[in-house]
Amino acid sequence: QACPHHAPRQVPFRFGDFAQGWRRPWLPPPPFATVAATVASTLGPESRPRGAVVAVAAGAGGLGGFLLWRLTRSAARRGLEGALEVAAAEERALRLVDRIHACQPRRFEDVLDEASYCAEVERWVLELRGGPIHVPPALRLAARAAHLERGAVSSEGFGEGRQGYLSWRAKARRRQGERLEEILLAVGVERGLVARACALVGKELPIQDVDMQTMEDAACLIFLGHRLCQFQADKDDGTMADILQKTWRKMSPQAQAKAVVLDYTPRMLGCLLEGAAAAADLQASVAPMVAPRLPAATVTLLRDSCALVPQDKFGDEFYGRLFAEDENLREVFDVPAARPQNIPKVVRMLLDLLDSEQVPRFERVIHAMAALSRHFARFRTAHLAAIKKALVRSITDYAPSKEKKKISQAWEAFFYSVCAVSCPFLIMNDRLFESANSTASALPLPSGGTLAGNLASQGVALLEMCLRVSGLSQGGTAAPEEVLHRITEARDWLMDAVRDDVNAYCGLVSSFIAVTATPEEPSSANARVLQGGAVIAAAAGAAAEEAERRRWLRRSVEVPLYIAELSYGAAVACLQCRRQIKRSLQPEWVAGAKLMRTATEIALRNVSTNLLSIRGQGNSEALEKRFAKLRDTEPPWEDLCNFGIS
16 A cells, blocks of 8 residues: 555546556556446447446456457447548538539529529528537538539420429429439448438428428528519519418428528518418408508608618617617517618518508508517507607607608608507407506507497497306296397407407598698799699599598498497397396396496497588488487387396
8 A cells, every 4th residue: 555556546537548557557557447438438329338348347357358448449449430431421422512513504593503502501501400510411411412403404395384393393303313312322422321312402301301391491591581682573562472471381480580680672571571471370361451541741751751860770779769668678579570670671661552552562561560579579559659659759850850740740640550450450469458558558549439349349248148147047048049149249240340440540540640731822833833634633632632531530430330339239139138137147237238338328429529520521421310310219228227127
């Protein structure tokens, strides 16, 4: 023990020391169990010795253990040499593929040449998979050879149209797979690896295969990032939205997250929003709610004032004001699509869609934005007030002092036209506490009329519940099917009326605060310029704007009148069943009746107010007759709550 050769070790043992140990007398032989474990950990799975072998070696110790270690080290060396040879063959294949790419001419219709395209595929594959260490060799080979000699197959003779293109592409892929197999086998790549790489290039694997999905994702991202602008040149918005919907469906969620941060023109951004909503099954099941047509003077003022805002500052300034209004909105807007650079693009896209012939598309895009924002970013109606304030201030800060009031008015009108489409969807999907938050926000949405429709639908639902429970209880009498059918139908229609009332209210506000052209007496010189067609066009524009206001006024009468009629009809239908209600359910029955009564009173008050504005105009007589009929009819509410008489 006194021998210095056996003094306790002061430094940790290193595997390399073992090979030198016999020539270093000051180092004692290490415990062989440690050596065996170290060797085993350095070997690949195919070369790693079994645990029993390591245990025997540890027990043998001495020379026997050392000989076993030398054997395992030889196996490890052979395994390493084999791995290096495989890697060398793959590198030779990649270099050969690159040389072939460099010799291929660029086709006229291709945005990227063959080498650049394959480099982009490989770049996206590496990014999607998290770096080279996570990319299997077959996937890397397939990515580098994605368009290998694609131009070698001429597209002539395959016919015109999509079917001809698909036939040519199928043949080109088969040829690519065959050519890639020839190259890889020639440089010594293992056959199993060759087969998988060729299957990936030829798209012969199911999309459920992880590597196949990565290749598809890379192709879609290259299309969106490089080919989209050229591809959309001769196609309308509807066609592009459909194409982008199909593209979006092909992509994994991870690739979609990469796609939303790519750079798009305002037009293509709108098409992408519409396509993404359709791909996620979030598009409107029926036509979206109607948006008001803003006057030409308002549209011009909106576009001119937006152009005054520095586009590179717009997004950051908007978010600064937005988060100052509500700090919680940081979480809502913490999504890739909501990056500051996209804010001016979204605004310009919407402004471009304000011309009358483009408004139907404006409606579809707004609905898509609302649906996507709610589904993926937890956007709610209560958030609209802060957005309106931040948007209007971001614009008016750059407006000339004399124009600030008019420009602010124009943007208020624009915002309500957006709300006319988005708010009905958002309110119908708000939960109870969210609805209360939106009602309390600094934006009159939902309005009293909207809440009246909701009250009526809840009141009808309470009556329906009382009838169904009473019919199921012991000794109870089932309500007639026609009664149940009628009140169920009324409840559904009232919920639709809630949505319609939001739309009507927003459209009415927008149409009335919109800026119209100021009539001026033209000078004699101007009068000569404005002769003929110009005068007629100006008069036609003013008439159209006035017709738009009347349309929304009429709608603001029709919707609450419909709510009142539905409530009356449901109450009258239930009169015959009131004596069947179980005593324990009578308070709920009375509560339902009172909700319907309150809703009807609010609705009729709105009808009375708005009728004054359309009286004497075309088709107003029919509405006045319907209103008078309800007003003069004996209300059913007292009888509905009286359980002692028939």
